[in-house]
Amino acid sequence: xxxxxxxxxxxxxxxxxxxxxxxxxxxxxxxxxxxxxxxxxxxxxxxxxxxxxxxxxxxxxxxxxxxxxxxxxxxxxxxxxxxxxxxxxxxxxxxxxxxxxxxxxxxxxxxxxxxxxxxxxxxxxxxxxxxxxxxxxxxxxxxxxxxxxxxxxxxxxxxxxxxxxxxxxxxxxxxxxxxxxxxxxxxxxxxxxxxxxxxxxxxxxxxxxxxxxxxxxxxxxxxxxxxxxxxxxxxxxxxxxxxxxxxxxxxxxxxxxxxxxxxxxxxxxxxxxxxxxxxxxxxxxxxxxxxxxxxxxxxxxxxxxxxxxxxxxxxxxxxxxxxxxxxxxxxxxxxxxxxxxxxxx
Amino acid sequence: xxxxxxxxxxxxxxxxxxxxxxxxxxxxxxxxxxxxxxxxxxxxxxxxxxxxxxxxxxxxxxxxxxxxxxxxxxxxxxxxxxxxxxxxxxxxxxxxxxxxxxxxxxxxxxxxxxxxxxxxxxxxxxxxxxxxxxxxxxxxxxxxxxxxxxxxxxxxxxxxxxxxxxxxxxxxxxxxx
Numbered sequence: 137x138x139x140x141x142x143x144x145x146x147x148x149x150x151x152x153x154x155x156x157x158x159x160x161x162x163x164x165x166x167x168x169x170x171x172x173x174x175x176x177x178x179x180x181x182x183x184x185x186x187x188x189x190x191x192x193x194x195x196x197x198x199x200x201x202x203x204x205x206x207x208x209x210x211x212x213x214x215x216x217x218x219x220x221x222x223x224x225x226x227x228x229x230x231x232x233x234x235x236x237x238x239x240x241x242x243x244x245x246x247x248x249x250x251x252x253x254x255x256x257x258x259x260x261x262x263x264x265x266x267x268x269x270x271x272x273x274x275x276x277x278x279x280x281x282x283x284x285x286x287x288x289x290x291x292x293x294x295x296x297x298x299x300x301x302x303x304x305x306x307x308x309x310x311x312x313x314x315x316x317x318x319x320x321x322x323x324x325x326x327x328x329x330x331x332x333x334x335x336x337x338x339x340x341x342x343x344x345x346x347x348x349x350x351x352x353x354x355x356x357x358x359x360x361x362x363x364x365x366x367x368x369x370x371x372x373x374x375x376x377x378x379x380x381x382x383x384x385x386x387x388x389x390x391x392x393x394x395x396x397x398x399x400x401x402x403x404x405x406x407x408x409x410x411x412x413x414x415x416x417x418x419x420x421x422x423x424x425x426x427x428x429x430x431x432x433x434x435x436x437x438x439x440x441x442x443x444x445x446x447x448x449x450x451x452x453x454x455x456x457x458x459x460x461x462x463x464x465x466x467x468x469x470x471x472x473x474x475x476x477x478x479x480x481x
Numbered sequence: 482x483x484x485x486x487x488x489x490x491x492x493x494x495x496x497x498x499x500x501x502x503x504x505x506x507x508x509x510x511x512x513x514x515x516x517x518x519x520x521x522x523x524x525x526x527x528x529x530x531x532x533x534x535x536x537x538x539x540x541x542x543x544x545x546x547x548x549x550x551x552x553x554x555x556x557x558x559x560x561x562x563x564x565x566x567x568x569x570x571x572x573x574x575x576x577x578x579x580x581x582x583x584x585x586x587x588x589x590x591x592x593x594x595x596x597x598x599x600x601x602x603x604x605x606x607x608x609x610x611x612x613x614x615x616x617x618x619x620x621x622x623x624x625x626x627x628x629x630x631x632x633x634x635x636x637x638x639x640x641x642x643x644x645x646x647x648x649x650x651x652x653x654x655x656x657x658x
């Protein structure tokens with residue numbers, strides 16, 4: 137009786153702790169997002185720091201050099217990319233309210249009415265809806281950075297956190313390990329090592345895949361003279377993390393933009409073709425080389441976590457959903473594996 | 482004056498503690514080739530653990546992650562269900578070094594014989610050392626290889642001696658029959 141009562145109390149306390157923790161993490165989700173982003177960036181950069189250390193450099197020195205190089209690169213990128221990006225966003229909204237696209241939308245509405253007679257073109261307000269959706273997108277693009285406290289704090293805190301994760305990451309790991317009770321110490325150490333190996337290759341793979349696809353998309357769209365090619369390319373690269381739906385979303389966005397800007401049918405076909413070729417290259421060349429196959433997430437799971445991420449944390453949540461799920465999967469699978477090997481479960 | 486005593490006391494204590502750890506580390510064969518600077522770096526990555534008397538360090542059959550160096554106290558190395566004591570180790574001794582190279586299960590159990598302080602050096606630490614400080618990592622690895630080669634030589638010698646004994650025994654039994 138006593139033991140079962142004790143168990144119930146323990147269970148209730150455990151559940152309460154979980155609920156409180158859940159509430160706590162949810163209420164600090166903005167800070168948590170900064171931490172997760174910093175952690176992911178530090179994780180991706182870690183091998184670079186280690187390779188400089190391998191060449192005889194002190195760790196702090198290595199981190200500083202990488203920061204300076206990335207700083208110059210990012211500053212250059214901002215100088216080159218941001219002004220056209222802002223222009224692109226402005227012209228999207230301007231273009232939508234201008235005469236040429238208005239004519240295009242009314243043409244489309246009549247075409248739709250011809251095909252499906254029971255649709256009343258007067259109630260469709262296609263242009264209004266697309267403008268609304270796109271201005272929503274523009275806003276949420278800025279809210280990616282804007283929602284997290286403020287642009288300035290984020291831009292300062294993230295590099296700051298990345299710097300210390302890189303410089304003191306090992307000491308932090310050691311400090312965490314030192315708090316683990318003796319009984320679980322070796323198991324935890326093993327677990328951290330195994331998770332680290334798998335997670336590192338998974339996250340770096342995802343990052344390089346997104347980078348390569350984004351870069352290829354930008355080049356292809358630029359060659360095909362598609363407006364807002366940088367914005368769509370960046371989006372396509374990030375969306376590529378989501379299987380099936382991601383690549384399609386990138387392609388569809390590009391085609392819609394071509395359509396809105398009054399591009400020819402031939403241009404649309406070329407854009408679709410370009411995305412098909414990029415996908416083929418991704419599947420045949422890029423993915424087998426850079427993406428770790430050890431973390432196989434089921435597409436259905438990915439789509440659901442992307443939706444959940446979006447529900448809780450907006451666009452940023454959608455983008456972080458895939459790597460965070462990958463991280464959790466590795467952690468849970470390795471924990472179970474380790475506990476079995478150490479006869480704990 | 483008072484301040485001077487305070488600071489000198491703090492530093493004296495620190496230096497004394499460090500000397501103790503370094504003298505323990507210097508006694509460990511795999512760290513013998515390391516310079517003072519390298520030893521300081523290795524000391525930074527070692528895990529410091531404390532155990533109560535009779536606390537289990539690891540069980541036979543569990544996956545091994547690395548080696549332990551005894552800073553103070555004693556350790557019983559036990560084997561089998563009967564927990565037969567194979568060895569009693571004390572300050573400066575080390576055990577579990579095979580797990581630095583092999584992912585195989587522990588061949589015996591280790592239990593704290595008294596309140597115990599140990600330094601842990603584990604496979605992930607050795608691998609990361611080889612990645613970031615290859616010279617230091619190589620020195621440790623070379624010593625480890627020498628140690629294992631020496632053990633192999635000893636085992637071969639013992640094996641040969643056993644074979645000879647067995648041959649003599651067989652000869653004797655043949656003569657008797």
